Amino acid sequence: MPIKAIALDLDGTLLDTIADLAAAANAMRREHSLPDLPQARLESFVGGGMGQLVHRALTDDRDGQAHPELHEAGVASFCRHYDRLLAVATRPYPGVLEGLQAMRxxxxxxxxITNKPIRFTVPVLQRTGLADYFEIVLGGDSLPEKKPHPLPLLTACAQWGIQAAELLMIGDSHFDRDAADNAGSPCLLLRYGYDDISGLACTGHIDNLVEAVDFVKNAASFPSFGVPNPS
Incomplete structure (x- = not known):
């Protein structure tokens, strides 16, 4: 079945946001008398949305859960700092502009389709010059469910009047792969993102968005999107 539309993740897929996310997370930690964490450590906490990031950053534990009152204060602090740090160092990855233009x-x-709150998603797209490429922008709080739930992908399909199998999801994590699987959509994962995707079976792994364009051109010749291809 040919690809008729494409959905893309944001952090780790379109934009390298980790420096600004880490700066905001460490500013939040300092407000709670906690020492800064290395950027690489905070990078391992990305995925699952802002609320999850705050839990992990406050506890320095990927599975950690901060006390509800601490978490509420942490979210408010993180948002305040991220508002001012949103696009200081954030930039599109190499090949993103070329890939988006080719798709258009x-x-x-x-x-x-991102788990990032919409209050940050729209302005960061605008400040990095990517906003005009997209007809639909869904943040992690735009709908009752977020990735890995299929609702965001199915919502985009409904708006465009296409089947889920005609929507290609491109991301960098198991959240993207699982959302695509749950919706019945093909999924390509980028090797340069924030998640280790080496062991994640999906439609294919790619090095940049330009490679995704080649996949789309040949998608109709694939007998099934359900055949995992980790390479």
């Missing part, structure tokens, strides 16, 4: 030249409608 093919006439494919594009969506951003």
């Amino acid at each position: 030249d093919m006439g494919l409608p594009l969506a951003v």
Whole structure:
């Protein structure tokens, strides 16, 4: 079945946001008399949305859960700092602009589907020059469910009047892969993102968005999107 539209994750897929996320997380930690964490450590905490990031950053534990009152204060602090740090160092990854332009030249409608809150998603797309590429932008709080739930992908499909198998999801984590699987959509994962995808079976692994364009051009020749391909 040919690809008729493409949905893309944001952090770790379109934009390298970790420096600004880490700066905001450490500013939050300092407000609670906690020492800074290395950026690489905070990078391992990305995925699952802002609330999860705050839990992990406050506890320095990927499975940690901060006390509810501490978490509430942490979220408020993180948001305040991230508002001012949103696009200080954040930049599109190499190949993103070329890939998006090629997709648009093919006439494919594009969506951003991220677990990042919408209050940060829209302005960071605007400040990095990517906003005009996308017809649909869904943040982690735009709908009652977020990735890995299929609702965001199915919502985009409904808006465009296409089947889930005609929507290609491109991301960098198991959240993206699982959302695509749950929706019945093909999924390509980028090797440069914040999650280790080496062991994640999906439609394919790619090094940049330009490679995704080649996949789309040949998608109709694939007998099934259900065949995992980790390489």
